[in-house]
Amino acid sequence: MDNWRTAIATSDDAHIWIHGYDVTELMTQADFTDTIFLLHRGRLPNFGEKRILNAILIAVADHGAGAPSCATARLAASGNRQSPSAAIAAGILAIGDEHGGAGSACMELIAVGVDLAKKHAISIEDAARRVVDDAVANKKRLPGLGHRVHSTDPRKAMLFQLADDAHVAGGGVAFISALERAAAEKIKALPINIDGALAAVLYDLGFSPLFGKLIFIIGRVAGITAEVAEEYARERPMRIRIPVAYDGAPPRKIG
Amino acid sequence: MDNWRTAIATSDDAHIWIHGYDVTELMTQADFTDTIFLLHRGRLPNFGEKRILNAILIAVADHGAGAPSCATARLAASGNRQSPSAAIAAGILAIGDEHGGAGSACMELIAVGVDLAKKHAISIEDAARRVVDDAVANKKRLPGLGHRVHSTDPRKAMLFQLADDAHVAGGGVAFISALERAAAEKIKALPINIDGALAAVLYDLGFSPLFGKLIFIIGRVAGITAEVAEEYARERPMRIRIPVAYDGAPPRKIG
Amino acid sequence: MDNWRTAIATSDDAHIWIHGYDVTELMTQADFTDTIFLLHRGRLPNFGEKRILNAILIAVADHGAGAPSCATARLAASGNRQSPSAAIAAGILAIGDEHGGAGSACMELIAVGVDLAKKHAISIEDAARRVVDDAVANKKRLPGLGHRVHSTDPRKAMLFQLADDAHVAGGGVAFISALERAAAEKIKALPINIDGALAAVLYDLGFSPLFGKLIFIIGRVAGITAEVAEEYARERPMRIRIPVAYDGAPPRKIG
Amino acid sequence: MDNWRTAIATSDDAHIWIHGYDVTELMTQADFTDTIFLLHRGRLPNFGEKRILNAILIAVADHGAGAPSCATARLAASGNRQSPSAAIAAGILAIGDEHGGAGSACMELIAVGVDLAKKHAISIEDAARRVVDDAVANKKRLPGLGHRVHSTDPRKAMLFQLADDAHVAGGGVAFISALERAAAEKIKALPINIDGALAAVLYDLGFSPLFGKLIFIIGRVAGITAEVAEEYARERPMRIRIPVAYDGAPPRKIG
16 A cells, blocks of 8 residues: 555645645635646646636536436436436446547547658648548548537537637647548538537647546536436436337246 | 427527526526526526625635545546546436535525424524424434534635625524534534535525535535546546455355 | 456456366356356355355246336446446446345344354344344344345255255244244234345355345346346337436526 | 347346346346346356356455455445445446456457467467467567566466366467467567456356456445445444545646
């Protein structure tokens, strides 16, 4: 047990520090979004960084009770009300590459594209075309493009405008925009979705790809907790019945 | 499947609304703490409410890698790195009445005490004494008092001062303070801990007892995600070895 | 870290022991059901005990993809396929007092009833009547009676017959049967359900109430894993869409 | 909601069927291990298949309270005792590629090796050498070989002997054995571990790679449930304190 170490938080009898800042000072001189940034970056954000982090957290906080994360949480709450943690954890477990987690993969793709442009001294447009060609050749989906509901995600334009206003839009926003154009040219119209938008902006803010998933979880837990509270308050246990069609073996006997 | 309903969030092709507010408007006109309040209360907070919510979220965000929630998340990450959701969910599952969840029980106790004072037209001090007598008689612990590390939790004074400044301190703060005095008189010095402090203030802000657990989870997920990111970045898989003493049956043969 | 101890399992470089038995000996001289019994009781089962444990594990293994545990697992798998553990854990989180966990509460109720009969030297029938009267007076549900689908659960008769055959039916089976009669007399027909049946038999086998929940989880994880494997094999990610009616605030502006 | 379907289990008012078999018939004519096989393969096992499945489930059931899965479950139980499901789910979440899940990756590697031998009409030995060369060239670990505790895992020999006795040992056992020899020749002594042994045998039994992870979870949940029950029975909440060294920023002021 001699190998537990951390650079994030520590405490003594009279203090708790996060990256060196006394929590009681943070409680009056900073807000929760500052603290999220601090926990993940080791420093407090500037005005533009904070504004964008807020916008992303709000953008992903809740999308309705039918999204896998919220529906999973409510379904778990329907059978198990002994611990709110159980329902909330179940909701988080539904977040992955397919739901809420594409931001990570998209940030990795952006890094590939930006590096490609640098290494080969080609334009971002050309790098994006190569990435699309590669996806087509390998039959891979492009993370961050396309959405099953929104033809144009309203949150994307807002996020890019905030990034512009704060002068943080850089290679990430440029590459994902070029990727959208290249995909439209070579595949079909695949508008930038919220995962792609937040990936581009987080890349430009210097976050690691992993944070593309983590920020979705931090934001969505605000929604999941509200959905679980509503389930407890408004619904009876076991109210959820999912009709399932059986298409397996007919009745038979052993032996 | 005709019984799924929600009053929290909905969307169409071009909008997402949370309690009627367009998410794109929230992204520019509000921040994440406003949105947490909105999700749980159905309205935006005023200045004092928001300030206190921020302070509580910061107060519980991280207390070090050895707290059950963070240690559980890191231990899970040590064996399973396929999905950050898995490690984060494991950390949340360690949050319960014994860790991080006493705020709920304390809010229920405050409600009992405040109602007792009203119903019997007795002082808050007398109501607190009765509650302590009852706990002693039934050998029950008083949630919100006492801490295994801090003799005086530094976060409590700060929270109560913010509540005072914002003129929201009411029956909750009065009752928990009376309870601390009554416990000192009849049991021993049991200082108000962070659970007790946040319970008192949340009660005065009109939150339900369930929210006492939910706010801890919302705040702590900011810390858990940072701890999991640090585990991935700094530690090898399976680095954690917990030395366990075996005190069971000696080797034996079947039959 | 000096307080980790266990009486269950230990290992050295060349052996692993469970309650003193070498795992390699168990692998050839025992089966999985023996090992489950061994892990929870510290000894191997006799023939009748094993037969009944098998029957219960089979009885709860799977009840269809629409049960909260399996549906929750599949919903989580729909959004997150990075880790099968995540989907399986989500399914387990849906198991609680309301789904699959009533066996524990029923075992506690049986203990109360059997003790009541002993302490007051009354018949099991009279003890059951008192328990029903108490439930009616306090508006409490009787765990182990009634089911939302089966009017007579086919698994109950089979389990009781096996308990009879193995001569293990005792106070537990007698009390739950008396409770069913007393409930029919004083409330309405509330047939013993699978939770009640397994609770009675586990009580007679000397298990603790907690095991009433644990055996459901052990058995159901066999079904949940199969359901998750089927979800991966047959369904596309994000295939699940839950239609939700919104009945909250209409669109509005901030401020 | 018209896309929920399953071929595993269904029920009506008087029956529950698993792959067409009436659960009440399974309860008397089969045992839990038969049912696990049935759930995952759609048919009942023969004698040899069942014997090996039992041996694997026992082999992975429990390895001591310090293994990540059991330690994570106990740590979660230390903070949250409201729902046993929460602690058990936390334990399962620690199972991944790095702990308990290497069987899946090893089954995939075996399939690669066996296919390589067939396609290029080379011996299993030569195919194994190519796989080792490839791993060395790409600096990849070989799943199924090596263990942090056991120099020779005692469970491996027993499993291979059972496979031999039941005449099921085939390409899987042959390939992993060749791989062990090739690794010893080209890297260093890396004995087949339990993941490699179960992977080889499960491959020979015709299971999919995913089942390599699932069987570990099914077997280990027997141990995790026992460990959680022991934690509840023997230990106080919050008894676990993990000493953590802080090596981050020193105390500092905002601004």
